[in-house]
Amino acid sequence: MSLIEAKGLRKVFRQAVKEPGLRGAVKHLFTQRYVDKHAVDGIDLTIREGETVAYVGPNGAGKSTTIKMLSGVLVPTSGELRVDGFVPHKQRMENAVRIGAVFGQRTQLWWDIPVRESLNLLKDIYQVPEDAFRRNLDAFVELLGMEEFIHLSARKLSLGQRMRADLAAALLHDPKIVYLDEPTIGLDVSVKQKIRSFIKQMNRDKGTTLLLTTHDLGDIEDLCERLVIIDHGRIIYDGSLQAVKDAFARERTIHLQLGSELAEPSLLFSDLPEVGMDRTGPYRLAIRFDRFRITASEIVKRIISQADVADFHIDEPNIESIIRRVYEGSLDLELAAESPVAASREA
Ligand SMILES: Nc1ncnc2c1ncn2[C@@H]1O[C@H](COP(=O)(O)OP(=O)(O)OP(=O)(O)O)[C@@H](O)[C@H]1O
Ligand SMILES: [Mg+2]
Known part of the structure; x- marks a missing residue:
């Protein structure tokens, strides 16, 4: 059952416009000017x-x-x-x-x-x-x-x-x-x-x-x-x-702790030039990849073919960078709304 149900909810504030300085204040007394501020501009929100x-x-x-x-x-x-x-x-x-x-x-x-x-x-x-x-x-x-x-x-x-x-x-x-x-x-x-x-x-x-x-x-x-x-x-x-x-954090990083040196590192991802490989310490690697191009398990498989892998973990995508891009208008949110996860929530 939904607990909160808002449909077309709006709040308009009347904000006085004043010119700066004393003259503005005096003038405002006689000729008040206002603008309407649409603080909440027609939201639909249902919360269960x-x-x-x-x-x-x-x-x-x-x-x-x-x-x-x-x-x-x-x-x-x-x-x-x-x-x-x-x-x-x-x-x-x-x-x-x-x-x-x-x-x-x-x-x-x-x-x-x-x-x-x-x-x-x-x-x-x-x-x-x-x-x-x-x-x-x-x-x-x-x-x-x-x-x-x-x-x-x-x-x-x-x-x-x-x-x-x-x-x-x-x-x-x-x-x-x-x-x-x-x-x-x-x-x-x-x-x-x-x-x-x-x-x-x-x-x-x-x-x-x-x-x-x-x-x-x-x-x-x-x-x-x-x-x-x-x-x-x-x-x-x-x-x-x-x-x-899921929709936006395409780039992931996998961190690996190796038990031995890689035999031929340059051959590992020669078919995927966008994969980035950094050495982060002795026997340590950080590999950046687009998860729509290659899976983490495929990466690990390739590494294992050249060296022992002692341990690895994958960074969780960071919501901070995603939201910043949303605020800056550089992300198309329709994409996420159309994702299967969002669709199943609607159902
Ligand atoms: N009582 C009020 N009279 C006039 N304008 C108001 C009033 N309260 C809020 N506003 C205006 O409505 C808009 C939305 O304000 P609101 O406080 O809801 O923002 P917010 O999302 O909570 O922001 P913040 O993250 O800064 O807290 C702002 O432009 C604000 O100036
Ligand atoms: Mg606030």
């Missing part, structure tokens, strides 16, 4: 229960605006939107108990009271039963390492501590869906790791549906199976992460 979706795009693409509409904070300009059957901005209470949201840029904790008290207040607001509250709190404190700061007020927390506290606050009432808007922004690697494994565990154990925006592509690789790319308020790709990798 338990899915993990990365919602990515360049700065200003419309990601946060989308999430704010899904959370009921912003009223859509037009289009249809239902979250678990409810219209978020109209049925706010029904919506609120179903969702948890973390906006990395700001906190939902009370600034001046200890985190523990904030969580207590949220328990009352969401009417979380006492035993569920205990269970969740104990688990969150342990998984997120909150012991050292749960007695402090939010204003005293470091960024990484605050983010963990915010995550706990958002998930305390066992929401079906979590929206995370840049939850790992500015965090060190170990806190990032804690947050990621926590989210993974929530998805695995409770089937929590996840919609995540991030500029940290490690988050995506670690957490999400589905990738939605938005640009200028429109969805330009929606499919599995694997499909994007």
